[in-house]
Amino acid sequence: MSEWQRFSSAGELDETLARHVAKQLEQDIAARGAASLAVSGGSTPRNMFRQLSRCDMDWSRVWITLVDERWVDPVDPDSNERLVREHLLQNRASTARFVGLKSPQPDPEQGIAAVSRRLAQVPRPFTRVILGMGADGHTASWFPQADNLGELLDRAGAPGLGATDPVTAPHLRITLNLPAVLQSRGIIIHVTGEEKRSVLEGACASRVPVAAILEQDTTPVAIWWAP
Numbered sequence: 001m002s003e004w005q006r007f008s009s010a011g012e013l014d015e016t017l018a019r020h021v022a023k024q025l026e027q028d029i030a031a032r033g034a035a036s037l038a039v040s041g042g043s044t045p046r047n048m049f050r051q052l053s054r055c056d057m058d059w060s061r062v063w064i065t066l067v068d069e070r071w072v073d074p075v076d077p078d079s080n081e082r083l084v085r086e087h088l089l090q091n092r093a094s095t096a097r098f099v100g101l102k103s104p105q106p107d108p109e110q111g112i113a114a115v116s117r118r119l120a121q122v123p124r125p126f127t128r129v130i131l132g133m134g135a136d137g138h139t140a141s142w143f144p145q146a147d148n149l150g151e152l153l154d155r156a157g158a159p160g161l162g163a164t165d166p167v168t169a170p171h172l173r174i175t176l177n178l179p180a181v182l183q184s185r186g187i188i189i190h191v192t193g194e195e196k197r198s199v200l201e202g203a204c205a206s207r208v209p210v211a212a213i214l215e216q217d218t219t220p221v222a223i224w225w226a227p
Helices: 010-032 046-053 080-087 091-095 108-119 194-201 211-215
Strands: 002-006 035-039 062-066 068-070 097-099 128-131 161-164 173-176 187-192 221-226
Touching: 010 035, 010 046, 010 128, 010 187, 010 221, 046 080, 046 091, 062 080, 068 080, 080 097, 108 161, 108 173, 187 194, 194 221
Parallel strands: 002 221, 035 062, 035 128, 062 097, 128 187, 187 221
Antiparallel strands: 068 173, 161 173
16 A cells, blocks of 8 residues: 655655645644644654744644654653654744653553553544654564564554563663554655665565555555655
8 A cells, every 4th residue: 555755865855745744734734623743753854854843834733742752761862752852843833732652650561551641632543644664674663573563563453552672772662553553644654765665665575564554455655765
């Protein structure tokens, strides 16, 4: 169900994607009175976030949350919340309603209940979910070596959050599971570089976690890619 949007440069991709996401948010505001966006961390979306933050709309009607989060303090350099606050919740987007995924509990398993109550405020289905992807084929915090990967990717499970140990990356994580990500009007996979293009093209054959997004037929998927 995936389609490719290919660009000659990351800058062109970021500018076009920001306009596209803004348009989708505006359409949901007009149709539903509110819009919602679930975003990912990492270095790839930073410039796109900055451009999106300058788009003119009623940001007070937009809810923003995270696809996943490292279980670190929100001011920690590794925090996805910090990334979003510094690059997206700026300029016109400073009035958006943000719901983070970190709670005061000592680990994500103990924090799931509190974070789930907070996340319930966010309108569903999401207007868009924006995913990144690692070179190992993980997306969200669905890591190949995680003991509970099968549970996180279970299409028959209830939409919600899961706690996970990525094994091959730092920090315990909290993440939306596959049914929760699929509760969206559309999914965008935002990646750059030849290595990640190759991983995506071979994802279904190699059975890496992102294949769960590419193989499903519930929610439209678009891959936005630049070298």
